[in-house]
Amino acid sequence: MYRSRLTAQRLAALFLLGCVLFNYPVLALFNRAASVLGVPVLYAWIFAAWLALIAVMAFVIEKRRD
Amino acid sequence: MLAGWVLVLASFAYLGILFAIAWVADSRADQGRSLIANPTVYALSLAVYCTTWTFYGSVGRAAATGIGFLPIYLGPTLMMALGWFVIHKIIRVVKANRITSIADFVASRYGKSQLLGGLVTVIAVVGVIPYIALQLKAVSNSFTILAAAPEIIMPARAAAVPLLQDSALYVAIIMAAFTILFGTRHLDATERHEGMVAAIAFESVVKLCAFLAVGLFVTYGLYDGVGDIFARARELPNLERLLTTADTAAGYGSWAALTFLSLLSVLLLPRQFQIAVVENVNEAHLRRAVWLFPLYLFLINLFVLPIALGGLLHFGVGGGVDADTFVLTLPMANQSEGLALLAYIGGLSAATGMVIVETIALSTMVCNDLVMPLLLRWGWLRLKARSDLSGLLLEIRRWAIVVILMLGYLYFRLAGEAYALVSIGLISFAAVAQFAPAVIGGLYWKGATRAGALAALLAGFSVWTYTLLLPSFAKSGWLPADFMKVGLFGVELLRPQQLFGLTGLDEISHCLLWSLLANIGAYIGFSLARAPDAREARQAGLFVDALRVEDAGSSWRGRIAAGGTAEQVMELLALAGRFLGPDKARAAFERHARTRGASLAEMTADADLVHFAESQLAGAIGSASARVMVASVVEEEPLGLDEVMNILDEASQVRAYSVELEQKSQELTRATAELRAANEQLRELDRMKDDFMSTVTHELRTPLTSIRAFSEMLHEDPDIGVEDRMRFLGIIVGETERLSRLINQILDLAKLESGRADWTSGEVDLGQVILEAAEALSQLYKDKGVALTLELAEPLPTVLADRDRLMQVMINLLSNAVKFVPAETGRVKVGAGATAIDVRVSVADNGPGIRPEDREVIFEKFRQGGQDVLTDKPQGTGLGLPISRQIIEYFGGSLWLENAEAGGANFVFTLPLPPGDN
Numbered sequence: 001m002y003r004s005r006l007t008a009q010r011l012a013a014l015f016l017l018g019c020v021l022f023n024y025p026v027l028a029l030f031n032r033a034a035s036v037l038g039v040p041v042l043y044a045w046i047f048a049a050w051l052a053l054i055a056v057m058a059f060v061i062e063k064r065r066d
Numbered sequence: 067m068l069a070g071w072v073l074v075l076a077s078f079a080y081l082g083i084l085f086a087i088a089w090v091a092d093s094r095a096d097q098g099r100s101l102i103a104n105p106t107v108y109a110l111s112l113a114v115y116c117t118t119w120t121f122y123g124s125v126g127r128a129a130a131t132g133i134g135f136l137p138i139y140l141g142p143t144l145m146m147a148l149g150w151f152v153i154h155k156i157i158r159v160v161k162a163n164r165i166t167s168i169a170d171f172v173a174s175r176y177g178k179s180q181l182l183g184g185l186v187t188v189i190a191v192v193g194v195i196p197y198i199a200l201q202l203k204a205v206s207n208s209f210t211i212l213a214a215a216p217e218i219i220m221p222a223r224a225a226a227v228p229l230l231q232d233s234a235l236y237v238a239i240i241m242a243a244f245t246i247l248f249g250t251r252h253l254d255a256t257e258r259h260e261g262m263v264a265a266i267a268f269e270s271v272v273k274l275c276a277f278l279a280v281g282l283f284v285t286y287g288l289y290d291g292v293g294d295i296f297a298r299a300r301e302l303p304n305l306e307r308l309l310t311t312a313d314t315a316a317g318y319g320s321w322a323a324l325t326f327l328s329l330l331s332v333l334l335l336p337r338q339f340q341i342a343v344v345e346n347v348n349e350a351h352l353r354r355a356v357w358l359f360p361l362y363l364f365l366i367n368l369f370v371l372p373i374a375l376g377g378l379l380h381f382g383v384g385g386g387v388d389a390d391t392f393v394l395t396l397p398m399a400n401q402s403e404g405l406a407l408l409a410y411i412g413g414l415s416a417a418t419g420m421v422i423v424e425t426i427a428l429s430t431m432v433c434n435d436l437v438m439p440l441l442l443r444w445g446w447l448r449l450k451a452r453s454d455l456s457g458l459l460l461e462i463r464r465w466a467i468v469v470i471l472m473l474g475y476l477y478f479r480l481a482g483e484a485y486a487l488v489s490i491g492l493i494s495f496a497a498v499a500q501f502a503p504a505v506i507g508g509l510y511w512k513g514a515t516r517a518g519a520l521a522a523l524l525a526g527f528s529v530w531t532y533t534l535l536l537p538s539f540a541k542s543g544w545l546p547a548d549f550m551k552v553g554l555f556g557v558e559l560l561r562p563q564q565l566f567g568l569t570g571l572d573e574i575s576h577c578l579l580w581s582l583l584a585n586i587g588a589y590i591g592f593s594l595a596r597a598p599d600a601r602e603a604r605q606a607g608l609f610v611d612a613l614r615v616e617d618a619g620s621s622w623r624g625r626i627a628a629g630g631t632a633e634q635v636m637e638l639l640a641l642a643g644r645f646l647g648p649d650k651a652r653a654a655f656e657r658h659a660r661t662r663g664a665s666l667a668e669m670t671a672d673a674d675l676v677h678f679a680e681s682q683l684a685g686a687i688g689s690a691s692a693r694v695m696v697a698s699v700v701e702e703e704p705l706g707l708d709e710v711m712n713i714l715d716e717a718s719q720v721r722a723y724s725v726e727l728e729q730k731s732q733e734l735t736r737a738t739a740e741l742r743a744a745n746e747q748l749r750e751l752d753r754m755k756d757d758f759m760s761t762v763t764h765e766l767r768t769p770l771t772s773i774r775a776f777s778e779m780l781h782e783d784p785d786i787g788v789e790d791r792m793r794f795l796g797i798i799v800g801e802t803e804r805l806s807r808l809i810n811q812i813l814d815l816a817k818l819e820s821g822r823a824d825w826t827s828g829e830v831d832l833g834q835v836i837l838e839a840a841e842a843l844s845q846l847y848k849d850k851g852v853a854l855t856l857e858l859a860e861p862l863p864t865v866l867a868d869r870d871r872l873m874q875v876m877i878n879l880l881s882n883a884v885k886f887v888p889a890e891t892g893r894v895k896v897g898a899g900a901t902a903i904d905v906r907v908s909v910a911d912n913g914p915g916i917r918p919e920d921r922e923v924i925f926e927k928f929r930q931g932g933q934d935v936l937t938d939k940p941q942g943t944g945l946g947l948p949i950s951r952q953i954i955e956y957f958g959g960s961l962w963l964e965n966a967e968a969g970g971a972n973f974v975f976t977l978p979l980p981p982g983d984n
Contacts, residue, residue, distance in 0.1 A: 008150045011356070015147035022140050022325065024318035031310050035300075038293020040309040043371060046136060050143065050364055057147055058357035 070213040088261030095260035105354035113270035117420035118204035123488040128374035129389030132308035141328030143360040164681040168339040169431040175508040176516040177601035180690040183435030193497025198474030200490040201417040206234035238475040249426035269415040276412025281369025284376040323575035337423035429466035434688030455644040481542040500526035512606040518593030526585030533577040638679040645686040769801040811945040818952040833862040839876035852892035859899040878946040879909040886913035910966035
């Protein structure tokens, strides 16, 4: 029970982190006409952060409960 | 190229495959080997969220706004992070209360209110119709475009096409027929559709594969990778703006609003609620969905921007090809018919998935929460009649599906052309967002009432209609256009999309702001206007405490009036039978009876059975209607507010008690351990007392025995010589003295131990006491030829003690010493000195010494150094040292044994100096 509450809290924290990563002003930092490996930075940032967030969510919730 | 009939054939073949999958899943479910009891299938079925909006519309959106298509998928990702809290709780509530739709959920939460259920249904149907229209538009457009290949011709305005030549109409009809076949073949008491879920999961795979295939084709087939597309786009001035976003407050505001809107929609859209909650097989499946569903969204969005830019580069900006169709037209323009067909099938799967689940969910709501309550109210269902109504229920649902799709088609004809796909969908999102306060608030706030929820929904829905739905008609020319410009009744402040003069927001953010403001304001305001009544409080308890309260059932029910007879059981069974079918109902009742350990005939209509019957009915006709139906058969005494409050209090008290109980039991465990230790100690003391008694009697018997023996000899033999006689009498006297000394010491010890000894306390000159003791024993030492030396520091401070007792200790130590040292060579040395806090006196001898293991033993009663009590001839009473230690300890000092330098024993005691005296 305690552990599952901890998981829920971690996911809630990730929710808040996601809200910050995908909104003003963090978003504005990448809103410029530059590119990373040919991809515009804004586009690269959102997809990279998105994938990272999903990975951490998967790690948090699928971690062995032992 | 692809002829129309090929497309029709392919479409039907695809639908046939779906049907086959559903059929297999259904029959597997009947055998108890569920296909969908799998977390991956659950996560994939959630991807019904991705409709033609995603499949065709995202590219259109990206072509217009760059990354503007993304918030719609970031929101659900964030929601899934919260899903472990929110969705988990909703699933628990829904399972416990056999809720079948979001309308049922809201109705049930606020006291099983039929009015509320009906209102939610109306909002859901009206709100979702544009969304269904979107699917019809996308499918009919894709069909028309593909059928006209190889030329790329945009479909004409639907309104310009005669009704019977409009492909969207046929799409609507076919979809209605397909959904009816799919979802309303039989009635399930839990409203679960295993076959449908399996088919939806399959469709999710198809549309993802199709979209990725197109994406890879465009990115790597037509262009030289992602970098190439972006590089080319950067060269065109009007494409460059798509690579960044509008750097304005409104731009970010609208981004945040869309994220928030999609966050709510992924939970509150009727089809999402159906799939995520109602069709959930196992709460644990949520675990994988939390990350797999966002990952799905991530993948399906990966190639949106490359396709959009590729399309714009290929066809040119404003080149006559609608960006919403790039997924289809790009393969067509490059002579890839197979890929175009795959894209068409992907789009079809996105549309059918959405339409099937959405209309099934809506038809359940329309049937249970709109039509049934009305039929009940109008008395159409004569309750005493015994006809089977399960057929009627299915009939209502089928008609609901047809009507909903036709309404969707109507909206498409009326308003669909004025908007891009995504904009139509957003109108629906904003509508279902109106459920958020009532649903989420109801999960966490016990004080929310029916009045609050009703007011909230009405207010939010009204604002939505005024600011979003009516303008969509106005833009299509079906309402006067000056309605938009000059506002209602010509009042400028009431302009629907600049309400109260608010400008600078896009229409969605504008609507969301005002509607949620009105919604939440009304929700809180009306809820706080009065306290919840009994039924509201009961339901609030069930919902808010869902994760804590295990039993969500019969303890909440009122007492059954009129006893609860077996006859009522039959009436309940008949009632359930009318909606579930008589055989199914009887089987369910018999199963229930078995769990109670009785046969159906023996059952009486107690609270438990009534609860069971009502929840069975709730599965078929919704909780609000089920309540009314059951009430018509079984009269329950209504629970008063006080009783509900009592039950709530009891529930919280039980929780408090259990915590308290746990603490108490821990305390009890501790106390038990302490008691056990105390008991152990008592036993030990008891055993020691027994030992002491037996030792004492033994010690007393030894001298008595010899006294008696010699006395008898003197008594029986008068001829003993005088010399012997004197010797015997001497022994008798000696033994008598020993006996009385022993008894005195035992008495002394008993007094000391019980604390009843008479103590005097005064200033004692310790040096004087030592000298006197040495004096008293000097004869004894001389007799044995033992040298006694005194080494006393001068001057010794005085101590507070009992002079006679200290003398007793000194004499005991000195006489012990002389007893154990060898005659003639024996030496005893008494030393005394003072420190700042105490006086230290030692008595050292050069006797045999005491074995280290015996050093504490000798301070026990009747134990003497180097020997056991019962062997050897005792040289003393064995009580002297225990008594001495008691005395010294009484005065706050201590007495112990050390090794003497000369190898013998060295008894040391200290006595503290009186405070303040150095």
